[in-house]
Amino acid sequence: MNALLRHASFTRFWAARVSSIAAQQMLMLAVSWHMYDLTGSAWDLGLVGLFQFVPAFATTFVAGHCADRMHRGRLVALCLGAQAAVATLLAVSTAMHTVSRDVLLGLSLLLGAIRPFQMSGQQALLPMLVPSSLLAKATALSTVGQQVSVIAGPALxxxxxxxxxxxxxxxxxxxxxxxxxxxxxxxxEYVPPPREPVTAETILAGLHFVWRNPLLLGGVSLDLFAVLFGGATALLPIYAREILQVGPQGLGLLRAAPAVGALGVGLYLSRHSIGDGVGKKLLAAVALYGVCIVAFGLSRVFPVSLLLLAIAGGADTVSVVVRQTLVQLETPDRMRGRVAAVNGLFIGASNQLGEFESGVAATALGVVGAVVFGGCATILVSIAWSQLFKPLAQRETL
Structure with a gap:
């Protein structure tokens, strides 16, 4: 860890990520609670996720192209400034008593359009700040910072x-x-790339690169389908208010609980290598995540629910570190922005489209039924991917 902290640009980038992710977590906590307070509808909670996913899908490939053509640090800074403007608009509309369901959905659209540019820039920037020999530990320490933010943001x-x-x-x-x-x-060391015409081929080059690489395709699609079905974040306001009856303070703890487990695992991985059999460990971690989500869906005891979410967060961290490190190491720098955009699209789909799936499933199956169904589907995804993507399942080392 000391070797990482000697790189000043990485330290500055790490601190910026901690601060910005805490802000993002707080913002989405506020928007989700605000929406449920206004409408009392699980469907509308799901729409918040859908309204972020749709513009993200539309801008992802352009965002990746920009990350490969622009100074990545300045691109991320511009995105963060735009999100500050969105938070300010929410504050102003709330103070003027003009906030409504439509306002929350409209600003969710704007957030969804901004974040692909931020995610592409961030992911492509990290390998430029540390030597390749430290990349796995840098990814783990970045995950630690993210989880600190995910704990502190919702709690605050x-x-x-x-x-x-x-x-x-x-x-x-x-x-x-x-x-x-x-x-x-x-x-x-930013060297402007040579000029080239902007065509569909150059914009979609990252997608073609991932599609032709079974290891990368298996890794990013595993996250998509596992979290698409297994994510319960959108339904936590309902669990907090109606099932566990712990209010907004309890909601903050529920949102933070996965990060507690992730923080512990991330700290360990920032000091110790995962070792051999990384493919099998990745798939086992995804299956464990699904088991914890099923148990959380059935729990009625608040401390038990927190513990299950914490274990799920720890399992997810193993998945994140393995997948992100493989993506960075298997991709040449000239392509990192566009590949990061594809990876970000899959992550965004798993999180934001997953929130919509949760709302739809909760409407059809009930809240508990939706969470249990999603956890079971995640377990099945880990089993299926072990057969569909042999290069990933059989990968021995990072």
């Missing part, structure tokens, strides 16, 4: 709800501004 957001939702929106705007300033001053 839950506390700020006692003051009012505008306290949450204002804090988010401030954190986004600080993060944007730090990213703007991240330095690396």
């Amino acid at each position: 957001g839950g506390l700020l709800f006692a003051v009012g939702v505008n306290a949450v929106y204002g804090t988010c705007a401030a954190l986004f501004c600080v993060s944007a300033a730090m990213c703007a001053f991240v330095h690396y």
Whole structure:
């Protein structure tokens, strides 16, 4: 870890990620609770995710092309500044009592359009800040920072709800501004790429690269389908209010619980290599995640629910570190932005489209039935991928 922290640009980038992810977590916590408070509808909670996914799908490949053509640190800084503006708009509309379901959905569209540019820039920037020999540990430490933010963001957001939702929106705007300033001053050896015409072929080059590489295709699609079915985040406000009856403060703890497990596992992986059999460990971690989601769906005891989400978060961290490291090491730098865009699309689909799937499933099966069904589907996905993507399942080392 000391070797990583000696790289000043990586340290600055890491701090900016911690601050910005905390702001994003707080913002989505506030928007989801605000939406449920306004409408009381699981369907509308699902729409928040759908409205972020649709514009993300439309802008992803352009975002990847920009990440390969522009200074990646400045691109990320611009995206963070735009999110600060969204948080400010939410605060203003709430103060003026003009916030509504349509306002929340409209700003969700805007957030969805911004984030592919941020994700592509971030993922493609990381390998430029550390030597390749430290990339796996840098990925793990970045995951640690992310999980610290996922713990602190919702917990702080839950506390700020006692003051009012505008306290949450204002804090988010401030954190986004600080993060944007730090990213703007991240330095690396940036050499402008040679000019080339912008064509469908150049924009979609990342998708073609992933499609032709079974190991990468298996890794990114595993995340898509596992989290698409197994994510329960969109339904946590209902669990907090109606099933576990713990209110917005309890919701903050539920949102933070997966990050507690992820933090412990991430700290371990930032110091120790995963070792041999990484493909089998990846698939086993996804199956364990599914088992925990099934058990969470059936739990009625708040501490048990927190523990199950924490274990799920730890299992997911193993998956994240393996997949992200393989993506970076298997991709040449000239393609990293566009491949990162494809990876980001799959991650966004798994999270945001997964929230919509949760809302639809909850409407059809009930809240508990939807979560249990999703966890079972995740277990089946891990089994299926072990047969469909042999290069991934049989991968021995990073």
